[in-house]
Amino acid sequence: MAASMTRKRVGAAVAAAAAAFALGLGGAGVADAKITPVDISCTNPSGNEPGGQQPTCKGGAHTQETENQNPAGHAPRGHN
Numbered sequence: 001m002a003a004s005m006t007r008k009r010v011g012a013a014v015a016a017a018a019a020a021f022a023l024g025l026g027g028a029g030v031a032d033a034k035i036t037p038v039d040i041s042c043t044n045p046s047g048n049e050p051g052g053q054q055p056t057c058k059g060g061a062h063t064q065e066t067e068n069q070n071p072a073g074h075a076p077r078g079h080n
Contacts, residue, residue, distance in 0.1 A: 034070075035076060039055040039056045039057075039064060042057040050062065
């Protein structure tokens with residue numbers, strides 16, 4: 001009976017160590033997501049979007065509107 005309990009405890013300890021190691025490796029890749037500015041629209045001096053020029057401005061006198069996005073194309077909270 002004592003050998004059975006010891007075997008279970010050792011097995012549980014090995015499983016816990018393996019899970020901690022696997023989660024440690026998986027978590028490292030998540031933190032490497034790069035947030036970059038992406039063109040989302042273009043406005044003219046009157047504040048309107050000129051037709052046919054979205055999302056990147058072409059020509060002068062236009063203001064480029066950008067949004068910070070992660071690799072999945074979403075705007076992360078607190079970065080805009």
